[in-house]
Amino acid sequence: MRPPLLNEQSKPGLQAVAFPVTNDPVDLPAEHRRQTPAPLPEVAEVDVVRHFTILSKDNFSVDTHFYPLGSCTMKYNPKVNEYVSALPGFAQLHPLQPASHAQGAMRLIFELEQMLGEICGMDAFTLQPAAGAHGELTGMLIARAAHLARGKPRRKVLVPSSAHGTNPASARLAGFQIVTVPGAPDGLLHPDQVAPLIDEDTAAIMLTNPNTLGVFEEHILEIARMAHEKGALLYYDGANLNALLGLCRPGDMGFDIVHVNLHKTFSTPHGGGGPGAGPVGVKKHLAPFLPSPRAQQNPDGSFSWQHNLPQSIGKMRAFHGNFSVLARAYAYIRALGWEGLRAASRAAIIHANYIKKQLEDKFPAYTNRPCMHECVLMANHLKEAGLTVRDIAKRILDYGYHAPTIAWPIHDCLMIEPTETESKETLDAFISAMRKVAREIETESYTLQHAPHHMPIQRVDEVKAARELRLRD
């Protein structure tokens, strides 16, 4: 039996929270008045508390499960960051209070910008974007504005076929035409693939490094040179930055614009889909285009907002970004320092290579070069068994692990990113579960086709959900 919805538990007259409202008549013209009360549930506090507590137990989460989820960096989210980001001095601060009231918050913003700049090798950062895709849009609008300011608007953006879907969607929202760069069999982007596509109408190339196949783009310096020779900007999608902390920096590779996902690399929790944050860093020549306002430090050491930014692209959202997410990332970087960040990437890379090697006889790697923080493994011979890679994903849930990213960036693949925060024992147990699944592919296709079997529900009918739209009570 699935738990009833709160609306189904509603009893007229119940109310968990009341307010000291008086019976004075409300002076409001009828044309502005609500005619019928909003049909919200009428329940007691205990009903609400039990309902959401029971629901929470139906979730996988990093606190309870291992997520080998490629390109998502589901690392452990330290509890201290939850505590410090919710301190009343932050939580009860209004964004329009005068700067003199918010010096602590502004110092945090200013210093986080500086630290991200050091980590990424960029000159200036904005913390306004609320998510990775929001950062991409910010970056593309900066590229657009920069070319306009040079007096030469450009129309095209190059995106590899293996890029995250947000890349082409963001570039298009910024008004660009998308030119797809096909993938090479070795998983790397080669200068001779870029050469025929790049020209004086190319505004930017969007790249992820390591790329979504988990390998480092070895030709990056040559590609950067080619882009800059044509006057195009190089954009770095920071989804996979967790591989590079303390090892190398996008700025040194030649990237002009980067976004980082604080909810991946910098350990802020995913929250079931957000809020995250997608700060954007740029090289000095693009700093005038960053969103407004910008935090600045005054000669006396205090902080203020700079609003007079004539070349700024404008505003990406109201106020100053997802501040409590920024506070978590700030705390994380302060706790780790360079040594800790380097140790994190090192462990993430060792873990991914270990899993890749331990599974290669069952799930061969897409490429046999060493991987960075994630590996892409192939699930071959599925068709013969009447299976899809989705069946494997669902079966992995039964073993108590979140499914890897599947069927992307290539068919029938499993993209596994263990992160640095899992123990060898967890990795070994996962490897053992994957090997069992490999055996089941050969002998128990029915078990896989109908997986999962040990979850709160059986496999959901997604087709029915889309055909018979039921999106609310």
Added chain:
Amino acid sequence: MDFVPNSEAEFAAMLQASGVSSFDDLVSCIPAKLKEFRSRLPAPLTEMELVMEMEKLAASNRTSRQVLSFLGAGIYDHFIPPAVDALASRGEFVTAYTPYQAEASQGTLTAIYEYQSYLCAITGMEVSNASLYDGASAVAEAGFLSLQANSNRPRIVHAASLHPEYLATLQTYLAGQKAEFVSAPLKDGVLDLDALAGLVNPRTCALIVQSPNFHGCLEPMAQAADIAHRHGAFFVACVNPISLGLIRPPGEYNADFAVGEGQPLGCPMSFGGPGFGFLTSTKKLVHKISGRIVGQTVDENNQRSFCLTLQAREQHIRREKATSNICSNQALMALRACIHLALLGKRGFQQVAQLNHQRAHAAAAAICGLRGFSLAFKQPFFNEFTIRCPVPSADLLARLEKENLIPGLAVADPNAKSSNLLLVCVTETKTSDDIQRLVKALAAFSTP
């Protein structure tokens, strides 16, 4: 501190098992010159040092508990029942991933479905997505969706009373699109309907109106919606969700989209974020809207289940042809809103809106009793109103800052060089003592 739970011996074992002799072998693909960089970060902190450092930073802010503040203008100081924090801070919600794997995410999915139901209930709209970033970007998304759904209609008309940061965001988002923005003028703080009728035309894809508007006034939404629809344009209503316990909801005046900032529903102010943006629409537009949507379905045992649906609209499937680029949203804040609305329930939701209205009107009446102070506009309002002061509002704010009192936000006066206008917000958290303190402080500026 690096949160890595393995010893060097275990790393050595894993490296050996991977067939390499050292970590450097794994990263030899990175050009050597990229590995030679110099940069500085502060030295790492132990957890105790970190907590002390963060507490010090937090303590150097002056919060709404230390300062008596009547600031609103998009972020509001509302009561948040402790059960919201207790439930929404559960690790099973906080550290869960986006619920793509439905069988491992029924908790999040059920909560989002209930969130969608409650948002439809309060707005009177037919469909809700699972949240967007914030109110400003929700307006921008609605603008973009309107442009896409109405080719050959490049014009977006917005009321001049739209929150300035929302307007700026809309314009920034759409800088690369062929959109033209037209600001509809105001008369006594709200839309001049005669002027508006001349600005909306068959080239218009959307009319965007916020109510309560930036000045606190309630706009003539029904009449504005009629003007938009007469020309086949979408009517986008931007509303304060907490007002809808009392104020006519967008569904009652046939809005096509109702959007806004969800922070008043159980989210702390947190220096402006994260709150969440909400986007609701008519059923007809469901295939055109942006963001994730949860639908009800069944599992193989015919049990009720929930999953993400209509994903063919989204970037991970459609890439550049998606309705939007959005991926992550503000799910955990939408969960807070869901819990908050459930706790308030049908009656609490009405009460909190009434209390806001009562306290704001009590404050406005008392302030207007002071000589030299008056309401800038003779319009109905909810919990915010604009006051004309006898002195420039910036001077007034500067003098009261020393008394730990922020009487409101100094706002520009389009008709004057230095503005005497003050936007005052009074929520349910302001007691009659607080209001008396405000009035007493303002009395010092009263004209003799």
